[in-house]
Amino acid sequence: MTGQYNPLLVCLSLVVAFLASYTAVELSGGLNALASAKRRPLWLAGGAVSMGVGIWSMHFIGMLAFSLPIAVGYDFTLTAASLLLAISASLIALATASRGTLSYRRLCVAGTVMGAGVAAMHFTGMHAMKMSPGIEYTIWKVVLSIGVAIAASMAALWLAFTLRTADLENLVVKRLGAAFIMAFAITGMHYFGMSAANFAAGSLCLSGGRLDANWLALGVTATSFTTLVGTLALLGFHTSSLSASLRRANRKLHYLGTHDALTNLPNRQQLSLRIAQAIVECARKESMFAVLFIDLDGFKSINDSLGHGVGDDLLEVCAERLRQALRHTDMVARLGGDEFVIVVETLSDASSAETVAEGVLRRLSEEITVNGLPLRVSASIGIAFYPRDGGDAEQLLHSADAAMYAAKQGGRNTFRVFEPKMDHTALKSLTLQRDLHRALNDGELSIAFQPKFSVASQSVTGVEALIRWRHPELGEIPPLEFIPIAERSGLINEIGDWVLREVCRNIALWDEKRLPPISVAVNLSPIQFNVPDLVSRIDALIAAAGVEPCRLMFEITETAAMQNIEKTSHTIEALQSRGYTVAIDDFGTGYSSLGYLQRFKFDQIKIDGSFMRDLDAGGQRGSALLSAVVTLARALQIEVVAEGVETELQFRTLSELACDQMQGFLLSRPLPASEFLAFLSCTADRVVARASVCDAPAGRGLPSLPVMV
Incomplete structure (x- = not known):
């Protein structure tokens, strides 16, 4: 007894296969990008159900596309079992394609298990017809169809794994192409397996539930379309949320790249940019601005004796006091350790920068309570002016640093304005710091x-x-x-x-x-x-x-x-x-x-x-x-x-x-x-x-x- 195929339902099964394949590729990418490990099992289970429904729908519509000259029905229990096999095969596919590395051995094992699951789904669905006498199969075609299922599964796994990352060029086009290849492989396996079935003349279908094949195909198609399109919509929403999260993460990374993590003050990179902008502005207006280099006095002893936790808290308080000491046009940055820099713009004369320095010294010298401990620090400040003391950020910071060393040597808790002779003093300090190691070992020190x-x-x-x-x-x-x-x-x-x-x-x-x-x-x-x-x-x-x-x-x-x-x-x-x-x-x-x-x-x-x-x-x-x-x-x-x-x-x-x-x-x-x-x-x-x-x-x-x- 021979049957015939409904061309419309065959095409419909191919469309469902394509939609299921594309959903599989998108799901592997979505699972790979999932940030929360706790949500992964839920997404994996939901994705397996959606993909399994798609594969099973393709198979069932393909079954309905095949008509015999007798009334045909399908056993509910066996049909449900075939659906579970499709979902199980999908779970294996998604778990393999969305995580870890896809070694040759892993690809072969997972592809074999998945292909066998798809083949089992197909032949279980065929058995759900309960034909009498039973369906006879051409063995070599059955073996070949299982081989095609395994090969198709391996190809699908490799494609899904390869296209799971979101940073590939022309990603959508590549995923669509992969979905076409996977759809043809899956439907080809199905119809090749169908060709292995031989129905004896005078066979009867013993399963109940006779329904019109066209209406049944329409219902299955609608269900699968709803499931697959809903999954894709959910993935799209997730991708949109992920994109928003990535944008926020990028903004956060940019902020962290330009600001100090402890005090939230701009860092050296942002400081250099601000000084460069101030130079352009002052060169245009032929005006001046100042750079104040600040080093806390006595911070190291507090940090060493009371611990870095207390030291960090102290730096946060000092950073806040520096903010309070500024005008709205000024900027304060942290270079690292206990070193800060203030850029003082729109200066009418040099005394304005000195006024800012005096305010900083006054604020920093006030008692600070950290973890119940009353602490005091002071600061040494060096002041350099553009364009007199430097034409770029590096020169200005160097001059301000040299002036700060002069303030240290002048008794601390004070400020000094840069003078050319300070360069020699700063160089001497560096020389002494280098030679002090040698002096300790070579007997240059005495009592x-x-x-x-x-x-x-x-x-x-x-x-x-x-x-x-x-x-x-x-x-x-x-x-x-x-x-x-x-x-x-x-x-x-x-x-x-x-x-x-x-x-x-x-x-x-x-x-x-x-x-x-x-x-x-x-x-x-x-x-x-x-x-x-x-x-x-x-x-x-x-x-x-x-x-x-x-x-x-x-x-x-x-x-x-x-x-x-x-x-x-x-x-x-x-x-x-x-x-x-x-x-x-x-x-x-x-x-x-x-x-x-x-x-x-x-x-x-x-x-x-x-x-x-x-x-x-x-x-x-x-x-x-x-x-x-x-x-x-x-x-x-x-x-x-x-x-x-x-x-x-x-x-x-x-x-x-x-x-x-x-x-x-x-x-x-x-x-x-x-x-x-x-x-x-x-x-x-x-x-x-x-x-x-x-x-x-x-x-x-x-x-x-x-x-x-």
Whole structure:
């Protein structure tokens, strides 16, 4: 018994096959672009249902296109099973084509499984007719049709995988072409499988549910079209949303590429663009603008001691304060670390930029609370003007940077306007930073010792260790010049350890020669003082040298002590508990109050030398401060040392105020180690036996040595 094909339904099956193929290609691309991994299983399942319905519809319409001279029906259970097989094959196809890499082995395995599933769908659908006698198949045609199904599946998988990315040229045209190829392969497999079926003469269809083939084909086609077109519409909406997301992502990436991630300020790239625009505008108007290079003072010590989290919070606050200090025409950018740049446009004269710099210094110097910690920072600012100090962004930033270094060397918390000679200073700073590494290893550093004296008896009460650097080409480099460089370069801790070892070596030498024991004061940089393991680090060095802790006093500056009051208090207590004494240096130059003396429990206060110069000028400021400090310190059992004593008038005033100790050129300049050894040796000949310095009460009455006249 032979049948005939309805040409219209055959064409309709081909159209459905094409639509299903195109949906498959689009689905593989949509799944590949899916951002959320959690949504992938849902999309994969929905896509498999849609694609499976399309393939099954093509098969079923193809079945309906074949008419026999008898009434034909289809068993519902077997027909539903064929649909499930189509969906399963589609699931395998989408999972393979939308993820991972398509190796040759993976292509073969997935293509074979998918082709077998499609073939099983076809022959299950044929079996749903329940013909009696049963359908006989031509074996070689069946095998060949399964081979065609597997080959078609492999081709479909490869095409879908290849065309899944959205950045291919002429993507839509390529996907349409791939869909045509896949549709012809799938329908070809179907009709080739149909040709393998042989119906015996007088066969009957035993399945129920006789329906008109044309109406059934129309219903199946409408259902498949609705499913497939709905899927494509959903994919289109998803693609539109994805495109919008990509546009937002691109805008975000552009923003991140031009702005600092921490402070949201423009970065160096955006800064260079703004300066270039300002240059064009000012060249046209023959006007000027300024570049302010800002570097925070003391930020590194805060960052190292309190952690990068606190440092980042501090930078965010500083960035916001810089924004507030600007006019609407200005711009502030962050270069990195604690460096910021402000572009000040529409200047009438240079003083306008200086006014902005003063406002920045004022805002930044205000107390900042971070995580409950009261902190203070200041800034050093360098100012360069266009066109006087540079014709492009690089030159202007270089000039402003050089001026900023000059501000650092000028005492910090100030600003400097660029001058040509500053280029030489900046170059020298870079040279010193480079050579400081060598100096530490090549023996260019040395220690000098400056004695401290009792005001009442003019006897030696102790000595301060001072670092010196003799550069082989530049000669003596002042500590005020190379210590800030060591702090910025990160060498200060290594240099501090060297100083402590050298001091201990000299103490051991003095003890070996049986010289009178005296206390040696060692200066701690703010960065050293804020190192988390400072006390244990000092203990290890002192223990290795075999020196008693009571022989050492550590001096910290007032500004370093006030950076983190709570931590300063704990560190001082930890040092004193181990037998060291602690002094506050340069007292009166910062922003502390006399009330802090009681809280910190210093053993010694060193009054800054600027107050001594005020005594010579007949000023009341230095005398009043000395009187107040001496009175309070005596009540708290803290010694007071006046630094920078250089004249007889200063000495007489200190005597009248009953100051404890003094230090300065009037009595002794800093002495090299060998000269100080001779000084101690000569003085020792006139010293009577007295108690060890370590037996003296903490902070009071250290043994003194009479000065040899």
